[in-house]
Amino acid sequence: MIRILFISTRKEKIDQYISILSPKYEFITLASETNILDSINLAVPDIIILDTNSGNIDFKNLIKKIKSYTDNSVILLLTAKNFNNRDLIKNANAFLQEDFTDEMIVNTINMNLRMRESLARLSNTNKDLADSLYRLNALYSTSSQFAGTLDKKKLINFMIEGIDKALSFSLTCTLSFCTENEPVLLINSLYELSDEILNALKLRTIYQYKSLFEDKNLPYEVNINNLKTIKHIKYPANRFTFTLFQFDNLFSPITLGDNFFGCVEIFKDAPFSAEDATCFRTIAQQVALPLKSATLYQEIKETNLKLEKLERLKSEFISIVSHELRTPLTSIKNSLDILLSGRCGEVTEASEKFLTMAKRNVQRLSGIINDLLDLSKIEAGKMDFNCKNLNINQVIEYVKSALSIVAKEKGLTLLTEENKNLPEIYADSQRLEQVLTNLVSNAIKFTPEGKSIKIISELKNFDELSINPLFQNINSKQKGEYIVVSVKDEGIGIAEKDLLRAFDKFAQIENSLSRKVGGSGLGLPIAKQLIEAHHGIIWCDSELNKGSTFYFAIPVAKNNSDKNTENLLLSR
Amino acid sequence: MKKILIVDDEQDIVESLKFVLETADYTCYCAYNGEDGLRLAKELMPDLIILDVMMPKINGYKISRLLKYDKKYQNIPILMITARSQEEDRLIGEETGADEYITKPFELDTVVDKVNQYLK
Numbered sequence: 001m002i003r004i005l006f007i008s009t010r011k012e013k014i015d016q017y018i019s020i021l022s023p024k025y026e027f028i029t030l031a032s033e034t035n036i037l038d039s040i041n042l043a044v045p046d047i048i049i050l051d052t053n054s055g056n057i058d059f060k061n062l063i064k065k066i067k068s069y070t071d072n073s074v075i076l077l078l079t080a081k082n083f084n085n086r087d088l089i090k091n092a093n094a095f096l097q098e099d100f101t102d103e104m105i106v107n108t109i110n111m112n113l114r115m116r117e118s119l120a121r122l123s124n125t126n127k128d129l130a131d132s133l134y135r136l137n138a139l140y141s142t143s144s145q146f147a148g149t150l151d152k153k154k155l156i157n158f159m160i161e162g163i164d165k166a167l168s169f170s171l172t173c174t175l176s177f178c179t180e181n182e183p184v185l186l187i188n189s190l191y192e193l194s195d196e197i198l199n200a201l202k203l204r205t206i207y208q209y210k211s212l213f214e215d216k217n218l219p220y221e222v223n224i225n226n227l228k229t230i231k232h233i234k235y236p237a238n239r240f241t242f243t244l245f246q247f248d249n250l251f252s253p254i255t256l257g258d259n260f261f262g263c264v265e266i267f268k269d270a271p272f273s274a275e276d277a278t279c280f281r282t283i284a285q286q287v288a289l290p291l292k293s294a295t296l297y298q299e300i301k302e303t304n305l306k307l308e309k310l311e312r313l314k315s316e317f318i319s320i321v322s323h324e325l326r327t328p329l330t331s332i333k334n335s336l337d338i339l340l341s342g343r344c345g346e347v348t349e350a351s352e353k354f355l356t357m358a359k360r361n362v363q364r365l366s367g368i369i370n371d372l373l374d375l376s377k378i379e380a381g382k383m384d385f386n387c388k389n390l391n392i393n394q395v396i397e398y399v400k401s402a403l404s405i406v407a408k409e410k411g412l413t414l415l416t417e418e419n420k421n422l423p424e425i426y427a428d429s430q431r432l433e434q435v436l437t438n439l440v441s442n443a444i445k446f447t448p449e450g451k452s453i454k455i456i457s458e459l460k461n462f463d464e465l466s467i468n469p470l471f472q473n474i475n476s477k478q479k480g481e482y483i484v485v486s487v488k489d490e491g492i493g494i495a496e497k498d499l500l501r502a503f504d505k506f507a508q509i510e511n512s513l514s515r516k517v518g519g520s521g522l523g524l525p526i527a528k529q530l531i532e533a534h535h536g537i538i539w540c541d542s543e544l545n546k547g548s549t550f551y552f553a554i555p556v557a558k559n560n561s562d563k564n565t566e567n568l569l570l571s572r
Numbered sequence: 573m574k575k576i577l578i579v580d581d582e583q584d585i586v587e588s589l590k591f592v593l594e595t596a597d598y599t600c601y602c603a604y605n606g607e608d609g610l611r612l613a614k615e616l617m618p619d620l621i622i623l624d625v626m627m628p629k630i631n632g633y634k635i636s637r638l639l640k641y642d643k644k645y646q647n648i649p650i651l652m653i654t655a656r657s658q659e660e661d662r663l664i665g666e667e668t669g670a671d672e673y674i675t676k677p678f679e680l681d682t683v684v685d686k687v688n689q690y691l692k
Contacts, residue, residue: 366677
C-alpha cells in the first residue's frame with residue numbers, strides 16, 4: 001500500500017488531507033520535526049508532504065536530512081499561492097497549493113506516484129541495459145580471444161576468464177579432455193578450498209559428466225582416484241567456509257557435434273539470473289568451435305610431420321638402394337666389357353650380339369638408377385647446382401653434337417635455329433644439357449624415319465610465351481624476359497588427356513608407349529624439376545599423330561638485363 | 573713389374589680390376605677390407621693403390637689419410653673408387669689426399685688409362 005507521510009502543525013489541513021487520502025493510502029501525520037526521521041527509518045514513505053506554513057520547522061534542513069535517508073520518496077510542498085522560497089522549490093518534486101481542490105490534490109499525488117514508478121522502471125531498465133552491454137563486451141572480447149589462438153590450453157583459459165568477466169563467479173570447475181593426454185580437472189577459485197569441498201567438487205563434476213551420457217558410452221573414462229587436478233586460487237590466504245549447497249551453480253558441456261571437449265560448472269554465493277545462464281552457455285558453446293579447429297590444426301601438423309618423415313625416408317631409401325644397385329651393376333658391366341674386349345678369347349658373332357644386348361641393358365638400368373637418384377636428390381633438396389652466366393646456344397650446340405649421330409642412325413634430321421645475340425642466363429650448363437638431351441632423345445624416340453626434329457632458341461617476354469593453359473601456374477608472379485628453347489618433332493604426338501600427365505613421374509611409368517620405346521620414364525619429371533629449380537617454366541603442345549613441341553623458358557640473368565639497360569642508356 | 577694393391581670389399585669388382593690390370597702387365601695384390609688393405613700397403617709398398625671408400629673396419633678415406641700423412645708412404649698414388657658421386661664426398665676424398673677420384677659405375681679402360689698415367 002502506498003504510504004504517505006504528512007507533516008503539518010495545522011489541524012484543519014491535517015483533517016482535510018486525512019479525509020481526502022486516508023481511505024486510499026496508508027496515511028501518517030506528524031506535527032513535529034523530532035519523530036520524522038525515525039518514522040522514515042521505520043518504513044520509507046512513498047510520498048512526503050511538507051506543509052510550509054507550519055511555522056517553527058526549518059524545512060530546508062529537514063529536506064536535506066530526509067534526502068540523506070531516502071531518495072526514493074517523492075517530496076511535495078504544501079504552499080501558499082505566491083510561495084517563492086527558492087531553496088525549497090529547488091529541493092521539492094512538486095507543489096500542492098493552499099487553494100487546490102480535493103480533486104487537484106489527488107491528481108497531483110497520483111501523477112507524482114506514477115512518475116516515480118516510471119522513473120524506477122527506467123532506472124531498472126538502464127541498469128539491465130548497462131549489465132547487458134557489459135556482458136556483451138565480455139562476450140565480444142572473449143570471442144576475439146578465441147579467434148586469436150589454436151592452443152587448446154589457452155582457449156580453455158580464455159573461456160574461464162571470459163566467464164569470470166561476464167558473470168564473476170566464486171568458483172569454477174572445468175573437466176577438460178582436450179588440453180592434456182589425460183582428463184584434467186581445472187579449478188579456478190577466489191579462495192582456498194577445503195579437502196571436503198575439493199572432493200565434493202570432483203564427485204559432483206564426474207556425476208554431472210556421466211549424466212550427460214546416461215546410457216551411452218562415455219567418450220573418455222574418468223577415474224576419481226587418479227583424476228589430475230590443477231588449482232588456481234586467486235586469494236589463497238582466504239578460505240571458503242561454505243558447503244557446495246550454499247552456492248548457486250550453472251553447468252554446461254563443451255561440445256561441437258560429436259566432439260566432446262569437456263564440461264564446465266560455475267558456482268557463486270548469489271543466485272544466477274536467466275541472463276547469466278544464457279551468457280554462460282554462449283561462452284561454453286563458443287569455445288567449442290575454436291577447440292575443434294585447434295584439434296584439426298594439431299592433426300594436420302602431426303600428419304604433415306609424418307608425411308615429411310616418410311618423404312625423407314623415401315628419398316633416403318631411393319638413394320641407398322641406388323648405391324646398392326650400382327655396385328653389382330658395375331661388376332656385371334666390367335665382366336661384359338672384359339668379355340667383349342676379347343681379352344678372354346675370341347668372341348663369336350652370336351656371343352657378341354648377346355653380350356652387346358646385355359651391355360645395352362646394363363646401361364639402361366644404370367640410366368634408370370641415375371634418374372632415380374637425380375629425382376630423389378632434387379626432391380630432397382640435395383641437388384647441387386653449379387650456376388654461372390652462359391649462352392643457351394652453347395647448350396644447344398653440345399646436345400646437337402652429342403645426338404645428331406643417334407638421330408642420323410634412325411634416319412632423322414636434327415636441325416637447329418639459334419638466334420644470335422641472345423642475352424645470357426644464369427644456369428648450370430650440365431643440368432640444362434641434361435634437360436635438352438632428354439627432350440631431344442624423346443623426340444628421336446617418338447619420331448618415325450625420314451622426319452626432322454628442330455631445336456629453336458629465342459628471346460621472349462613472359463607475356464609472349466603463350467604457355468599451353470594446361471601448364472600455366474595461375475599463382476605465378478613471373479614476368480620479364482625469358483630465353484625460350486623449343487624442341488619440335490613430327491612424331492606420334494600425345495593425346496590431350498595424357499598431356500597434363502606428361503611431367504608426372506608416376507603417370508609416365510604407367511605409359512605403355514614409353515615402356516615400349518624404353519627409358520625410365522623419369523626424364524620429363526626430372527626435366528621439370530631442373531627447370532623449376534632455375535625459376536623457369538616447362539610445357540608442351542601436342543597434336544596426336546602430328547607431333548609435339550616441348551618448351552622450356554629460363555629467365556634472362558639479372559646483371560645481364562642491367563647491362564642491357566646500361567647499353568640502352570649509353571646509346572641514347 | 574709394377575705392383576698394384578686393390579682394396580675393395582666387393583670381390584667381383586676386385587676380380588675384374590685384377591684381370592684387366594694383369595692383362596696390362598701389372599702385378600696385383602688384393603685386400604677385401606680396410607684393415608688388410610692398410611696392412612698390405614705397408615708390407616708391400618705397392619707402386620699404386622686402388623681404394624674403395626665404403627668398406628668394413630677401416631674406410632677408404634681413413635686409409636688414404638693414414639698413408640698420405642706418413643712420409644714413408646705419401647708418394648704412393650691412390651685412386652679412390654666409390655659408388656658415391658656427391659660433390660661433398662668428392663671434396664672429402666680430395667682432402668684425404670687421394671690422387672684420383674673415380675665413381676662407380678666406371679669404365680675398366682678408364683681405370684687402366686689412369687693407372688698407366690701414374691706408372692708409365
